[in-house]
Amino acid sequence: MAAPGMHRIVIVGGGTAGWMAAAALSRTFGEAKDICLIESDEIGTVGVGEATIPAIKNFHLLLGLDEREFLNAVNGTFKLGIEFDHWGQLGDRYFHPFGPPGTDSWAAQFHHYWLKGQSIGENTGFNDFSVEASLARAGRFGMEGDRKPNYAYHFDAGLYAKLLRRLSESWRVRRIEGKVVDVKLTTESGMIESVRLESGELVAGDFFIDCTGFRGLLIEQALHSGWEDWSHWLKSDSALAVQTESVAPPAPFTRATARSAGWQWKIPLQHRVGNGLVYCSDYIDDDEARKLLLDNVDGQTITEPRQLRFKTGRRLMQWNKNCLALGLSSGFLEPLESTSIHLIQNSLIRFIKLFPAHQIEQAEVDQFNDDVRLEFERIRDFIILHYHVNQRNDSPYWVELREMDLPDTLAHKIELFKSNGRVFRDQYELFAEQSWVVVMMGQGLKPGGFHPIVDNLSDADLRRFLQQTRASVDQLVQLQPMHDAYLRHLQGVEGTESLRA
């Protein structure tokens, strides 16, 4: 090889995944590595209005990206969680907030106390004990008081890629315009040696990052890393995305509405709204899906509905030889819990932690692939949970989902919760106990009992505890301004004095 060690990093494909990789690697390694990114203006990217989870703030910390600068650059809004409509039963609504509700004891989480409360006639809803859910319902957002809300963002993925490109280029990432037409492997080790562009130019490297989307130009077409199909559990295979004008101030949460054969997302940005329908083409044809989506959006459409096809599953070896797959080339899970960007981020961070010193060590590669597999599978289980635990009979789709066989890991979690409301988080598991609790209860799964430690409190003390918790949530919510006022304040349009709504 021309250069000793792992000096030259070649990222193939721009878009969210490509530019996240470029930014994180160039920020981490500085000039110690020679990083280039090959992308073609001709190839569109898949990202639309994008919703995220709170961990993205760590990524921005790594990049040294200021929140205000970021939000203004990407038309961003705040997100306190996801509201789910019609999932358990038609007409149902529940909120999956980013923060834990109430106060836990070391042995038992808050929901055990709440469950006991229900049994003695305390009928306040579970979400009324959540700061994030209560803020979302009131349309408020802010940083007043001691208990700050847990939050993430909604943003325009196209603008996000542009912002990361600007940062990356300032950190000396070279952008090469062009389309990769061929991948050249070394004969002895089967590693990638170079890629050839349409122009004939050869780009050689020591390590390659495949951000070419579903086709997996390097990881699959050249290295045959394998694919595990999950479409028997997650049946959706199509999506339609459309942007609309805002007709109301942006809500500080994502909405996921279950439909007859899929679900619809609504992601509020500052001046427009990202909408889309994820569906299964076996149950509803494209024209019907299009009508269904357009019948259920507010405001004028700004774009034509854009059609996407996908397969749900995972690349068996996300890291293979000297190639790492990131984004859609590494696998796909529908964005029901807004995990797409998180999966990119996490793979990147894991990869940087295991970055090869001089050459590829198979033990490190195996470690990486094992870790990402576990994480991917747990998120998969969490998403299947939303579909499986339902009481809907209005379409064969929902009935089949309820009756399907589950992954063992998920079946075990559901059984554990059904008996006495227990949830334990596995290592590497992204979603915390409280997320499982709100979704399981929200979908209509009620535990048969609760942790006996709750009985240590007298009924009167329990009532007082619940009322105090509720009152402190209400108080905190009252302190915060409306979400759009807070955004305008960040944009510097209004001073803090006028913030109180």
Added chain:
Amino acid sequence: MARHELLDNITHKDLKINLRYQPGAGFDHQMARIFPIELGALQAEYPLFFARNTDRDQYDLVALLGFESDENLYLGQGDWLAKSLPLSIERQPFLIGFEGQATSPGSGQPVIHVDMDHPSISEEHGERVFLPHGGESVLLERMNEVLGLIHAGHGESDAFSRTLSGLDLIEPLNLEVTFANGEKTTLNGLYAINEDNLRQLNAESLDLLHQRGYLQHIYMLLASLPQLGALIERKNQKLQSQSE
């Protein structure tokens, strides 16, 4: 901005309500919000639809009263030109407020407020709200009842429209209306029952709608549609009397 005050028998001891159902008296609205409990009574006299409430991301039930934003064709010269009155019209100038620092609609105790800027507010003419010694008048007793029905109706209305929307039974309507004098107008922002999807519902969905009492509501909505023709006729008569 309307001036809403918490109603009490000291501040408002001499308050009188002088309702005049005529243009310029506080009722110049094209739509009135209605609630499921009223559907049966209203369907014979009003065309009934859904309208999108974008603040709450819900569909509300409405009675269409006119073809322009401030047109109410049910207003006469003091009288309301129909036998039944939507609760949201009847309640005026009173409304529900919530006691305490409520963080969200529905929390806190519901209490009666009065809109002191409403044209029906008077100290000379009209019906007394409180009796001379501070007791509740018949009017106020009725308002208590009306506001109670509306309060309960909000939840019932949301549950009803959410279920229908989940079954894809609500579709946007673009209606072009032509009046007798040749004038045309388009009605935007109204939603109606999707009858194709209604016909295709499976037995389980029909059962669910029936169990919740929604099937009846749906047929009341459909039965109200001929009233759109009657409303156009009201408009034609208005146009004719204007041109004479």
